[in-house]
Amino acid sequence: MRKHVLILRLNVLDVIARCSKVRASLLSELDDIPIACQAYRLRELERVAAQAEGMGNLLLAARIIEQAAREVGHIFE
Template identity: 55%
Template sequence: MAALKNEVKSFIVQALACFDTPSQVVESVKNEFGEVLTRQQVESHDPTKACSKGLAVKWQTLFHDTRKRFREQTAEIPIANRAYRLRAMNRFVEKAETMKNIGLAMQILEQAAKEVGDAYVNRRVEPDKSLDDEIKRLNIQKLQRELEDPNKGLPEPKQVIIGVEDASDPEAE
């Protein structure tokens, strides 16, 4: 195994700091520099791994600085922002609806609901505790009023007499 040039080492360390896998880095080094490496060689340049105990301080510093910058710059990547993803999903749903692809539209809507915070969940939603308490209080008050005057609010009973002939009816005679 030949010694790697500083330029290649720098490339490897920075790629690993950006969360590329050793296999991806091997392929990138082959395409970029024409050098064939093993995954183990690449992994030995990752200071978060046990196999890279002897990695020089300058490469460790480069790794940690690159990783810090990478994480900070992630916020600038549009797809890393929820609003951007939701806008894109909205466009996709509209496109799926115009294509009359309801299944795809429903899948996108489900994904959007998950994106906004687990809104798409198949579970019973319990009412607000204070609202539940208020309903109970009102029901108790209604029952108390009914106990005080059970006939209050009921219509007056009608008196109906069936089967009695009217004596003043001339046809009855």
């Protein structure tokens, strides 16, 4: 019985180590994806909101501003 418990513990530790490596790899890839960066998304939302406002589409501009507020975690009121 103790042998099985030891083998199970080693297998669990091996799985945890592999998961940690995969997680680190995926997190490092986020740096290569601009839209994964909040600052990038906010800049793009600002650009599009200004463009919508310039075209006279104030409803769209308001929706984009609302989305930007959600992006930073605040509820748009």
